[in-house]
Amino acid sequence: MSTPPASHATLANVAGPIVAVNHTPAAAAVATAAAAGGRGASAPILACYDLHKSFGKTPALRGARFQVQSGEVVAIMGPSGSGKSTLLHCLAGILTPDSGEVHFGGQRVDRLSEAQRSELRRETFGFVYQFGQLVPELTAEENVALPLLLAGKSRAAALAAARPWFGRLALDGLEGRRSSELSGGESQRVALARGLVAQPQVLFADEPTGSLDSLAGELVMDLLVESARRLGTTVVIVTHEPRVAAYADRESTVRDGLVVA
Amino acid sequence: MSVSYAILGLLEQEPNHGYELKRRYDRFFGRERPVAYGQVYSTLSRLARDGRVSEGGSLPGEGPERKLYAITPEGTAAVQRWLMTPEPPEPHLQTVLAVKVILSLLLGRPAEDYLDGQRRSHLERMRELTAARKNALLVDALLMDHAVFHLEADLRWIDLTTARLEQIAKEIQA
Numbered sequence A: 001m002s003t004p005p006a007s008h009a010t011l012a013n014v015a016g017p018i019v020a021v022n023h024t025p026a027a028a029a030v031a032t033a034a035a036a037g038g039r040g041a042s043a044p045i046l047a048c049y050d051l052h053k054s055f056g057k058t059p060a061l062r063g064a065r066f067q068v069q070s071g072e073v074v075a076i077m078g079p080s081g082s083g084k085s086t087l088l089h090c091l092a093g094i095l096t097p098d099s100g101e102v103h104f105g106g107q108r109v110d111r112l113s114e115a116q117r118s119e120l121r122r123e124t125f126g127f128v129y130q131f132g133q134l135v136p137e138l139t140a141e142e143n144v145a146l147p148l149l150l151a152g153k154s155r156a157a158a159l160a161a162a163r164p165w166f167g168r169l170a171l172d173g174l175e176g177r178r179s180s181e182l183s184g185g186e187s188q189r190v191a192l193a194r195g196l197v198a199q200p201q202v203l204f205a206d207e208p209t210g211s212l213d214s215l216a217g218e219l220v221m222d223l224l225v226e227s228a229r230r231l232g233t234t235v236v237i238v239t240h241e242p243r244v245a246a247y248a249d250r251e252s253t254v255r256d257g258l259v260v261a
Numbered sequence B: 001m002s003v004s005y006a007i008l009g010l011l012e013q014e015p016n017h018g019y020e021l022k023r024r025y026d027r028f029f030g031r032e033r034p035v036a037y038g039q040v041y042s043t044l045s046r047l048a049r050d051g052r053v054s055e056g057g058s059l060p061g062e063g064p065e066r067k068l069y070a071i072t073p074e075g076t077a078a079v080q081r082w083l084m085t086p087e088p089p090e091p092h093l094q095t096v097l098a099v100k101v102i103l104s105l106l107l108g109r110p111a112e113d114y115l116d117g118q119r120r121s122h123l124e125r126m127r128e129l130t131a132a133r134k135n136a137l138l139v140d141a142l143l144m145d146h147a148v149f150h151l152e153a154d155l156r157w158i159d160l161t162t163a164r165l166e167q168i169a170k171e172i173q174a
């Protein structure tokens, strides 16, 4: 309040040209496009509407609705059996919903053929399963390299890209182990590296820290969020741990097959 | 703070005398720490001064224990506001959170909505702490970690309580 005249003058000098430019139709269109590119205003990169999915007589999803903006890190929480994994599998095109819509970047994932969906999963998505699911016949580094091998990279290039992840996730020296020779927490970190190695546009992670102690969990989440920010990766992470959810930009809760908040 | 709202909430159920209010308070909220008569009466007179309760007719005789207290519309609105407002997420809140849940159930208010709001507040605070500790020195992170783990304990309690609301309501109504 001490020097109002001076600050008003400064504000007018700065605002003047911007306001003037906005009067031209072309500039207005540019401004609108820029605003639409902002996080809040843009269409969601990933969304589902009114998703239903039952396993036999068990309803797992009962009209779930959920949206994620590009580059967002979102946590999905909720009681055991509420439908979190089912929702994640439907969003990632691993499961087909009984009814409802799944949209990714303007296309209907639920209407793709099985071949198209597996291509989408291979080229665009990364997935970290709730129960690790490493290939037991492969070594840890071959497991990490797998998405790149499936995408057609040479063995040497795929392994070279896989190796740095072992240092980042405190797994040095475990490159040649098979999954039966890894601890639960080590397997989980290998699975996470496999999800991230191909730099997917969207990473789906189902309880990626379930077997980790606090320190390893922190390392994994720091790395996950840091690399997501650096590469613009969209991350959807299912977790029952509040400390993990606290790394996300926001959280949603699934209850009885519905996304409630 | 929560003693005064708890007493006010009990008066929303029905007008009552100080003695009966103490009895009901101890039953629902004071199992480990019964409230003193003196505190019940000083709380009631403060509530009366603030227009949240009115002193109704009294039984024949003298003394505060003869007076009948009733909640006013302002009092009802105050209870409603308090029940729906998440507490600032700090460690060692358990008792206030529990009082809000029990009182909501006693009054047929949406305890689940309150718990959802409290969960959001707690997670928001955890998000702030998680962001702040990222660039903090370990000595500073030490205290933040302590706060984070206590908030986590509250959140586990919130989830468990949410899952058990129906059972708790049944016990309270019994």
Ligand SMILES: Nc1ncnc2c1ncn2[C@@H]1O[C@H](COP(=O)(O)OP(=O)(O)OP(=O)(O)O)[C@@H](O)[C@H]1O
Pocket: A055, A056, A058, A059, A060, A078, A079, A080, A081, A082, A083, A084, A085, A086, A087, A130
């Ligand atoms: N393949 C399946 N066959 C039969 N029922 C299933 C199958 N997968 C899930 N369900 C059922 O669907 C419901 C939702 O399961 P889902 O795995 O999505 O829960 P969740 O929220 O991920 O639980 P958790 O936290 O325990 O992992 C549950 O009742 C479960 O038993």
Ligand SMILES: [Mg+2]
Pocket: A084, A085, A086, A130, A206
């Ligand atoms: Mg699951």
